[in-house]
Amino acid sequence: MAMALKPRHLSLNSRHIAPPIFLCPEVARLHSFRLSVRKNFFKAGRRQVTNSSLRIHSASPAQLPPHRDLLPFQCPGCGAFTQVFDPGHAGYYSPSRRSVKTYLAQREAAAGQTFPSEAETFDQVLKNADETLLKTLGLDNASLDKSPYKYNHVYHVLDAADFPLSLVPRLQQHLSLTPQRSLNRRSKARKFYHGRNAEMSFIITRSDLLAPRKEQVDSLMPYLIEVLRDALGHTARDVRLGNVRCVSSKRGWWTKEIKEAIWDRGGAGWMVGKVNVGKSNLLECIFPKGRNQEVECHSLRHAAKPNFGGTTSTPEQDSLVVASPQDEKNAMSGNSLLPPAPPEERFPIMPIVSSIPGTTASPIRLLFGSGKGELIDLPGLARDSLDEYVLDEHKQDMVMRHRVTPDQITIKPGQSLLVGGLLRITPTNPDHTWLAYPFLPFKCHVTSTEKAISLQTREGPSGVPTLAKPGVGDLVRSAGVFRLKWDVTKQRAGPLTRASAVGLKVQTLPFVVFSADVLIEGCGWIELVVQIRKRAIESHANDSEDSYDLANLPGIEVFSPNGEHVGMRRPMNAWLSGGPKPVAVANRSARPRRSMKGVKKNLKKLARAAAGM
Numbered sequence: 001m002a003m004a005l006k007p008r009h010l011s012l013n014s015r016h017i018a019p020p021i022f023l024c025p026e027v028a029r030l031h032s033f034r035l036s037v038r039k040n041f042f043k044a045g046r047r048q049v050t051n052s053s054l055r056i057h058s059a060s061p062a063q064l065p066p067h068r069d070l071l072p073f074q075c076p077g078c079g080a081f082t083q084v085f086d087p088g089h090a091g092y093y094s095p096s097r098r099s100v101k102t103y104l105a106q107r108e109a110a111a112g113q114t115f116p117s118e119a120e121t122f123d124q125v126l127k128n129a130d131e132t133l134l135k136t137l138g139l140d141n142a143s144l145d146k147s148p149y150k151y152n153h154v155y156h157v158l159d160a161a162d163f164p165l166s167l168v169p170r171l172q173q174h175l176s177l178t179p180q181r182s183l184n185r186r187s188k189a190r191k192f193y194h195g196r197n198a199e200m201s202f203i204i205t206r207s208d209l210l211a212p213r214k215e216q217v218d219s220l221m222p223y224l225i226e227v228l229r230d231a232l233g234h235t236a237r238d239v240r241l242g243n244v245r246c247v248s249s250k251r252g253w254w255t256k257e258i259k260e261a262i263w264d265r266g267g268a269g270w271m272v273g274k275v276n277v278g279k280s281n282l283l284e285c286i287f288p289k290g291r292n293q294e295v296e297c298h299s300l301r302h303a304a305k306p307n308f309g310g311t312t313s314t315p316e317q318d319s320l321v322v323a324s325p326q327d328e329k330n331a332m333s334g335n336s337l338l339p340p341a342p343p344e345e346r347f348p349i350m351p352i353v354s355s356i357p358g359t360t361a362s363p364i365r366l367l368f369g370s371g372k373g374e375l376i377d378l379p380g381l382a383r384d385s386l387d388e389y390v391l392d393e394h395k396q397d398m399v400m401r402h403r404v405t406p407d408q409i410t411i412k413p414g415q416s417l418l419v420g421g422l423l424r425i426t427p428t429n430p431d432h433t434w435l436a437y438p439f440l441p442f443k444c445h446v447t448s449t450e451k452a453i454s455l456q457t458r459e460g461p462s463g464v465p466t467l468a469k470p471g472v473g474d475l476v477r478s479a480g481v482f483r484l485k486w487d488v489t490k491q492r493a494g495p496l497t498r499a500s501a502v503g504l505k506v507q508t509l510p511f512v513v514f515s516a517d518v519l520i521e522g523c524g525w526i527e528l529v530v531q532i533r534k535r536a537i538e539s540h541a542n543d544s545e546d547s548y549d550l551a552n553l554p555g556i557e558v559f560s561p562n563g564e565h566v567g568m569r570r571p572m573n574a575w576l577s578g579g580p581k582p583v584a585v586a587n588r589s590a591r592p593r594r595s596m597k598g599v600k601k602n603l604k605k606l607a608r609a610a611a612g613m
Contacts, residue, residue: 070103070104070107070108071084071093071100071103071104073339073340074091074339074340074342074362074364075090075091075361076342076348076349076350076351076364077349077351077352077359078090078091078351078352078359078360078361078362078364079339079351079360079361079362079363079364079377079379080361080362081339081362090361091361149267149268149373149374150195150196150197150267151197151265151266151267151268152196152197152198152199152267152268152269152270153198153199153200153201153262153265153267153268153269153270154171154175154177154198154199154200154201154269154270154272155200155201155203155269155270155271155272156168156171156200156201156202156203156272156273157203157205157271157272157273157277157278157279157282158202158203158204158205158273158277159204159205159206159274159276159277159278159522160204160205160206160207160209160210160246161206161209161400161522161523161524161525162519162520162521162522162523162524162525162567163204163224163227163228163569164227164228164230164231164569165519165521165522165567166273166274166277166383167228167231167232168272168273168274168381170235171200171272172200175198175200176198177198177199177200178190178191178197178198178199178200179191180200180236180239180240180241180243181239181240181242182238182239182240183238183239183240199243200243201243201244201245202228202241202243202244202245203245203246203247203258203282204224204244204245204246204247205247205248205249205277205278205279205281205282206248206249206250206278207246207247207248207253208248208250208251208253208402208403209400209402209403209404209439209524210246210403210572210574210578211403211574211577211578212403212578214248214251214253216577216578217246217248217253218246220246220572221244221246223570223572224244224246225241225244226570227569227570228241228244229241230569230570231569245257245258247282247285249278249281249282249284249285252285255282255285255286258286259285259286259287259288262286262287262288262373262375263288263291263368263369263372265373266369266372266373267373268373268374268375268376269373269374269375269376270376270378271283271375271376271377271378272378272381273380273381274380274381274382274383275357275358275379275380275381275382275383276355276356276357276358276380276383276385276399276522277380277383279360279377279378279380280350280351280352280353280359280360280377281353283350283351283366283375283377284350284351284353286375287348287350287366287368287375288368288369289346289347289348289368290346290347291346291368291369338363338365338376339362339363339365341365341367341374342365342366342367343367344367344368344370344371348366351364351377355396355399355401357380357383357385357387358379358380360377360378360379360380361379362379363376363377363378363379364376364377383521383522384521384522384564384565385398385521385522385565386398386422386520386521386522386523386561386565387522389422389468389469389472389475389561390422390467390468390469391467391468391469394442394467397441397442397467398441398442398467398522398523399441399522399523400439400440400441400523400524401441403578404438404439404440404441404524405578405579405580406437406438406439406440406575406579407437408435408436408437408575409435409436409437409438409444409446410433410434410435410436410446411425411427411433411434411435411436411446412433413430413431413432413433414430414448414449415446415447415448415449415452416446416447416448416449416452416453417436417444417445417446417452417526418444418445418446418447418452418455418456418464419438419440419442419444419520419526420440420442420443420444420466420467420468421455421456421464421465421466421467421468422456422466422467422468422472422560422561423520423558423559423560423566424452424453424456424476424558424559424560425518425526425528425556425557425558425559426449426452426556426557426559427530427554427555427556427557428481428554428555428556428557429530429532429554429555432530432531432532432554433530433531434528434529434530435528435529435530436526436527436528436529437526437527437528437529437574437575437579438524438526439524439525439526439527439574440520440523440524440525440526441523441524442467442523443465444526445464447464456468456473456476456559457473457474457476458470458473459473472561475561475562476559476560476561477559477560477561477562477563478557478558478559478563479557479558479559479560479563479564479565479566480557480558480563481555481556481557482516482518482555482556482557482558482568483550483553483554483555484514484515484516484528484530484553484554484555484556485514485516485548485550485553486514486515486516486570486571487512487513487514488513488514488515488529488571488573489506489509489511489512489513490506491573491576492513492515492529492531493506493509493513496509497509509534510533510534510535511531511532511533511534512531512532512533512534512537512548513529513530513531514529514530514531514532514553514554515527515528515529515530515571515573516528516568516569516570516571517568517569517570517571517572518556518558518566518567518568519566519567519568519569520565520566521565521566521567522565525569525572527571527572527573527574527575528556529571530554532554536552537549537552537553
């Protein structure tokens with residue numbers, strides 16, 4: 001079976017990854033990048049124009065592959081165009097690599113043979129099938145014709161780790177998609193513009209980071225919809241937002257339902273989102289692999305046995321089919337923004353799944369259903385992150401790969417919370433005690449505010465580990481003051497408001513508990529909680545019991561590199577649902593006995609004192 005050939009070298013530094021050619025039609029048209037490489041495969045001294053700098057690469061005939069048109073047109077893992085000149089860029093194939101030699105040998109063996117296409121084989125099978133079988137299957141020759149996609153669906157992929165900071169603002173207006181359905185009961189579910197229907201859905205990936213169980217994540221859906229409504233602004237005030245899905249590719253939560261919806265809908269599905277939000281990983285789970293038309297394979301195989309001539313193509317031979325030169329020429333034209341569609345396979349090579357941002361260098365097209373539709377994995381859009389301020393050996397520590405069970409951190413008056421040496425959270429109300437629950441993949445440190453400032457700016461020696469590069473302290477700016485304006489007294493009061501315990505009403509309590517989630521872009525969030533006296537924040541301008549003066553609400557000031565990469569949302573109360581698992585009453589150990597060591601010492605002292613007298 002033909003192996004899944006992928007480039008050997010993939011640059012780990014996103015700054016050295018060349019931008020995809022499909023985003024630069026002028027470069028492709030002027031330099032004829034891919035076509036020139038194929039036409040001049042045997043020419044020594046090939047001039048290669050790279051994106052990083054204008055350098056001349058020379059390649060001797062001994063270094064080039066023996067066949068010019070046998071390498072894949074496009075890398076199936078990252079989508080970059082094939083090149084054999086620069087190992088530091090995406091899409092590089094090493095001619096001396098054993099897997100490349102084996103791949104070229106398989107292509108050379110199959111170069112002189114002709115195999116019928118999948119449509120021709122299917123037509124031959126249908127000719128030998130009787131009319132009863134065809135009527136039962138509901139097939140005819142017209143079903144093999146491929147038509148342009150009339151229905152398009154855009155999947156806006158969001159990351160649950162820092163939701164909703166990965167939201168692309170005004171994406172629906174920029175792409176001229178069908179507007180979201182309003183609350184009006186007469187609003188239409190589908191609209192066509194110029195004969196094309198394009199809808200959008202929101203998919204929140206990595207939902208296993210929010211709660212340990214699927215039922216708990218499902219119960220968070222109303223909260224996630226409200227947070228998304230706040231992030232969309234006034235445009236989402238009167239829309240339904242019934243197109244929000246929260247999935248987990250790692251656990252398989254709600255991926256099967258999306259896969260069935262993709263199969264039933266057909267057409268083109270576009271995976272859009274920022275870098276490193278999990279688009280490629282999601283595509284691998286929701287792509288309908290192993291499917292074409294829903295037919296009875298055993299009946300077709302039995303009907304194809306008598307009088308069936310010719311040679312069928314094997315899976316190994318089908319995987320050797322490449323795009324035609326005409327498709328490559330169309331892809332390199334200035335009017336094309338997508339690479340040529342690869343041949344449809346039941347089990348195609350999936351894109352590369354990696355925590356390194358920017359591994360998808362060019363759109364990757366995967367067809368399914370014998371022309372019924374396709375999924376397109378687009379390169380991630382630019383996203384602000386703290387990676388450029390982090391040491392190279394700690395960049396992988398910034399990615400949250402599994403759900404974090406944080407420790408409760410107490411911030412006393414006069415103290416600040418130092419987050420990995422990159423961010424500093426300082427309360428503006430010095431008289432209150434704060435509780436912090438960092439849902440982050442790295443450690444946080446609590447110290448005095450003066451020492452936290454010196455640690456962040458690296459003004460003096462310290463034994464506290466840090467993730468920041470030298471010189472980042474000079475770029476630290478204030479990101480602003482954030483007010484904790486969400487009341488969580490009922491959730492945090494515990495047995496005081498529980499009906500089975502004390503059963504007090506929230507309005508009768510003399511204190512109020514405020515909370516909020518501080519978001520760190522690309523990393524996670526920190527849940528902050530503070531309890532203050534109700535009389536200190538009551539508004540005198542309004543007699544309502546639930547009205548508070550915004551200026552008197554507790555707040556925090558966040559300091560980060562250039563004052564960016566942070567945000568705030570209403571609290572999820574993830575500590576209550578995903579914190580340490582409470583121990584059952586039956587399994588709790590009894591209170592340990594008091595140590596008698598000190599008592600025995602006192603008795604001996606009294607005995608010696610009595611004997612001395």
